Amino acid sequence: MLKLLILDRDGVINYDSDAYIKSVEEWIPLPGAIEAIAQLSKAGWTVAVATNQSGIARGYYDIATLDAMHARLRTLVAEQGGEVGLVVYCPHGPDEGCDCRKPKPGMLKTIAEHYKVPLAGIWFVGDSLGDLEAAKAVDSQPVLVKTGKGDKTQAKNLPVGTLIFDDLAAVAAELIHH
Numbered sequence: 001m002l003k004l005l006i007l008d009r010d011g012v013i014n015y016d017s018d019a020y021i022k023s024v025e026e027w028i029p030l031p032g033a034i035e036a037i038a039q040l041s042k043a044g045w046t047v048a049v050a051t052n053q054s055g056i057a058r059g060y061y062d063i064a065t066l067d068a069m070h071a072r073l074r075t076l077v078a079e080q081g082g083e084v085g086l087v088v089y090c091p092h093g094p095d096e097g098c099d100c101r102k103p104k105p106g107m108l109k110t111i112a113e114h115y116k117v118p119l120a121g122i123w124f125v126g127d128s129l130g131d132l133e134a135a136k137a138v139d140s141q142p143v144l145v146k147t148g149k150g151d152k153t154q155a156k157n158l159p160v161g162t163l164i165f166d167d168l169a170a171v172a173a174e175l176i177h178h
């Protein structure tokens, strides 16, 4: 069976900002995150991404810029000998009532359907409560990292069973070495 790991983007792979990540220049990997994805990939994991990007709906940046950020992610991981799987984003605003914006699980379902694997038990790594709730909604495993908004999120009422790690590197170490 495919070893699938799903990651949130901002605050997990790259630094987040309350001013949104609006350009490739603002898209800066967190320490160890690129290496973690490459190591997971080389260890046989398929690493997919599910990210809210309401900045598109808000007009802060366009799809071409978003694609350039994701091309950069792929390039950096490839330089470490790994690869990034499907990247799914929700470009909608909070008031559009779409099915893909977390905490709705639509993006997780899209990824699972793409790879033809069940979502039950799949680890979804995020820094926001909405990430964890999206996981819980489809019986995936909510995993919180303390990077990005994770420190603040940890103080909230987390879904039962949420696993907590310092950062993506710690998640990768757990999955690769256990």
Ligand SMILES: O=P(O)(O)OC[C@@H](O)[C@H]1O[C@@H](OP(=O)(O)O)[C@@H](O)[C@@H](O)[C@@H]1O
Binding pocket: 008, 009, 010, 011, 016, 017, 018, 019, 020, 021, 050, 051, 052, 053, 054, 055, 094, 128
């Ligand atoms: O963490 P992921 O899902 O990869 O992306 C989060 C971003 O889309 C942005 O999400 C926004 O929330 P609103 O969309 O404005 O509620 C804010 O939290 C921003 O700080 C953040 O950069």
Ligand SMILES: [Mg+2]
Binding pocket: 008, 009, 010, 011, 012, 016, 126, 127, 128, 148
């Ligand atoms: Mg995030």
Ligand SMILES: [Zn+2]
Binding pocket: 089, 090, 091, 092, 098, 099, 100, 101
């Ligand atoms: Zn959406």
